[in-house]
Amino acid sequence: MKKIFFSLILMMATLQLFAQDNGVEMADKLRSDGKIYVIVICIVIILVGLLAYLFFIDKRLKKIEKENQIGK
Template identity: 45%
Template structure:
């Protein structure tokens, strides 16, 4: 029981021990407006991946349908 209490106390004290420094790169990019370019590129990549997965799913569905039709 004391182990659990020690573990909980250590986890609760962790933010006090670890004082994270601010990320200067993010502040610089945000102030120059470049962060929006990064976000736009990431959204474009994710949209492309989603479109690819949807097309791949359609192809696999067609192949599965053909295989099930040929087996019957």
Template identity: 50%
Template structure:
């Protein structure tokens, strides 16, 4: 009887981490609602604008370099 109790205690202790892991709050509902895609889209647009800006700066510098070489 004592032994059985001990074993069940060990089983319980072994299960505890997995139980608490399942309780961790993640953005699952947000993702299933599809709303996370809105954030990703917004971020992609921000990134695109910044990168296009960087490309245009790059081109401007290139033009200046070309003009300088021709002089």
């Protein structure tokens, strides 16, 4: 019962988001100038960099864990 009540409250909270105006002037201006693609490319580069960094850290951590298990 608590899960249903909580889900209902969350759904009602998101309904007011649909009532807002979707006219974001900055995004419309960037889209009309064609600069939105530059922003999207920058965001993708940042996310790929973060994912590569996390993969590198995970690889090093696994190596350290293996060395630690061998030493015991």
